[in-house]
Amino acid sequence: MDLNALLSVVLCLILPLSFFIFSLVFFIYESRVLFNDIETQGIVIGFEGDPDDSDSASVIRFVTQTGREVTIKGLRNYTIGQSVTVRYPPNQPEAGKVKNEAMEGCISVSIIQIFCIISIILIWIHYLYTETMRQGG
Numbered sequence: 001m002d003l004n005a006l007l008s009v010v011l012c013l014i015l016p017l018s019f020f021i022f023s024l025v026f027f028i029y030e031s032r033v034l035f036n037d038i039e040t041q042g043i044v045i046g047f048e049g050d051p052d053d054s055d056s057a058s059v060i061r062f063v064t065q066t067g068r069e070v071t072i073k074g075l076r077n078y079t080i081g082q083s084v085t086v087r088y089p090p091n092q093p094e095a096g097k098v099k100n101e102a103m104e105g106c107i108s109v110s111i112i113q114i115f116c117i118i119s120i121i122l123i124w125i126h127y128l129y130t131e132t133m134r135q136g137g
Contacts, residue, residue, distance in 0.1 A: 020116035037087040044078045062086045064093045074098040
């Protein structure tokens with residue numbers, strides 16, 4: 001086995017593997033948080049930022065199990081007065097998210113993981129093919 005070939009395979013694997021490990025850690029963290037979160041109903045009470053700007057956010061108010069009123073920001077695609085399901089960590093309700101928005105992060109991470117696995121498989125196949133051709137096979 002050639003040292004240059006081995007080095008190139010290792011370097012090509014570092015990026016997909018690092019993305020995979022990062023996304024796996026993120027996925028585990030988000031899943032753990034989501035499964036420990038408390039679910040409640042919130043109401044969209046307004047918007048923050050320019051209404052015509054895609055970066056503006058919905059302002060959502062909900063009440064925790066202890067009776068505390070909390071305001072969070074969500075995506076812009078809601079209307080004032082709309083009821084939304086909110087998930088929040090019991091010890092940090094300010095970190096709450098609208099339920100659908102919380103799951104989007106996990107879906108994105110899953111897509112990244114699939115991409116990384118496919119990349120690793122393709123790199124390994126290319127390496128095996130290159131080694132076979134080098135050996136005259």
